[in-house]
Amino acid sequence: MTEVLFEATGLTRRYRQCTAVDDVDLAVRAGAALGIVGESGSGKSTLLRMLLALEEPDSGAVRYRGHELRAGDAGKLRWFRREVQAVFQDPRGSLNPRWTVGRSIAEPLGCLGLDGDHAERVTEVLADVGLEPDVADRHPHEFSGGQCQRIALARAIAPGPRVLIGDEPVSAVDISTRAQVLELLGRLVRERELTLIFVSHDLGVVRHLCDDVVIFRAGRAVERGPAAEVLTTPSQPYTRRLVDSVPRMPV
Ligand code: ADP
Ligand code: MG
Numbered sequence: 001m002t003e004v005l006f007e008a009t010g011l012t013r014r015y016r017q018c019t020a021v022d023d024v025d026l027a028v029r030a031g032a033a034l035g036i037v038g039e040s041g042s043g044k045s046t047l048l049r050m051l052l053a054l055e056e057p058d059s060g061a062v063r064y065r066g067h068e069l070r071a072g073d074a075g076k077l078r079w080f081r082r083e084v085q086a087v088f089q090d091p092r093g094s095l096n097p098r099w100t101v102g103r104s105i106a107e108p109l110g111c112l113g114l115d116g117d118h119a120e121r122v123t124e125v126l127a128d129v130g131l132e133p134d135v136a137d138r139h140p141h142e143f144s145g146g147q148c149q150r151i152a153l154a155r156a157i158a159p160g161p162r163v164l165i166g167d168e169p170v171s172a173v174d175i176s177t178r179a180q181v182l183e184l185l186g187r188l189v190r191e192r193e194l195t196l197i198f199v200s201h202d203l204g205v206v207r208h209l210c211d212d213v214v215i216f217r218a219g220r221a222v223e224r225g226p227a228a229e230v231l232t233t234p235s236q237p238y239t240r241r242l243v244d245s246v247p248r249m250p251v
Contacts, residue, residue, distance in 0.1 A: 003030045003065070005163060005195055006051060010060030013046050020046040022219035023060070030162070033189065033196040035206035035227055037242065038216030044199045047216070048167050051197065052086055053077055082112050085156035086165040087185075089172050091148035094155060095140040101126075102136030105155045112159055125154040129184060146177030150184065157188060163195040164188070171201060185209070203246050207231050215239045 006028040013021040021043040028034050036044050049055040050062055053069040062069045064080055085108075088094060095104045105125060106118040123133045129150040140148055149169060156164060169185065170178045186209055189196050200206050206213055206227055213230050215223040215238065223236045234240045 001029075002032075004028070005030050005065055006197075007063045008047075008051065008060065009063075011047070011050060011057050011062065012059045013043075013050060013055065014058050019219050021050065021057070024219070024221050026214065026221070028163075028195060028197060030195055031193060032212060033198065033210040035210030035213040036197065036199045036216060037201075037203060037206055037213055037231075039242070042216040043219040044216055045167055046219075048086070048165055048197070048199060052084065052165060053080060078112055081108070082114070082159050083161055084163040084165065085159065085161040086167065087149065087152050087156050087169040088166075089168040091145040091152060091172060092140050094152045095148060097140050100137055100139060101143075101151050104140075105136070105151070105158055108155065108159055114159060121158055122154075125158045126151075128157065128188070129154045144177065145173045146181050149173055149181050153181075153184065153188065157192065161194070163197065165197045167199045168201065169198075170205075182209070203231050203243060215242070 004027050006026065008024060008026040011021055011024040011026070012019065024047065036047065038044055046055070050057050053071050056071045064084065067076060069080065095101065102119070102122045105122045109118045109121060122136050126133060126135055131147070131150055131154070135151070143151065166185065170181050173181055182205055188194065196209065198206065198209055210227045213224065213227040214221045215230065215236065217238050223230060223234060223239050230239060231243055234243055
């Protein structure tokens, strides 16, 4: 059996107005690609923040390779962050606007105390995401949203993680370059044998990138299973509505 990387049990997060994540169990095995789908406000980002140890659950726990994650535990989190990296919706969110791109990509390498020539590593990962070495000397505002997401991906893969977590990474990218960024993401995951946890509104993309899917509604996991099955023959009416609400290309 492949190793279970993430295991969430009874994961619950309450805000003043609502229970954003409500008693969710989840397991992600090494090498798997898990899609998380659900309407806006269903708790997907809150779930990811807890998986990333950016936020603590009110009850329940997240274990990564058997170790319980605690948002304040800096020592253990360094090891964790080397293995688990993320890309978010806002293409510029992970880049400091005042820093060169190269500095933003190298920063986690320094924080994580990784050996080696960081400048060389920056050039390497820029090439991996289809960007020229001179991009390292420029600033985020000089690039489009799609290019910024490439840079964010370069930053995420630079420490050599095992797991990539994406929270709607192309929702804010111009529609004309979305497919290219997704293709890049898919290629990086394949070539590096990354474990993927991927939140998206685009069910077609989830079916393409993910083996399994969890359907979220009002903080709860209401349906799960192989993506090809769940997204074509859902058992829950809610999933059926999500599937049916996807606009189809006119023929
Ligand atoms: P999704 O990513 O599926 O759109 P979120 O996890 O962002 O959903 O939000 C789930 C629910 O939790 C929503 O009702 C949202 O308003 C609420 N929520 C999320 N983050 C916070 C926060 N920091 N403070 C208060 N409420 C929040
Ligand atoms: Mg969200």
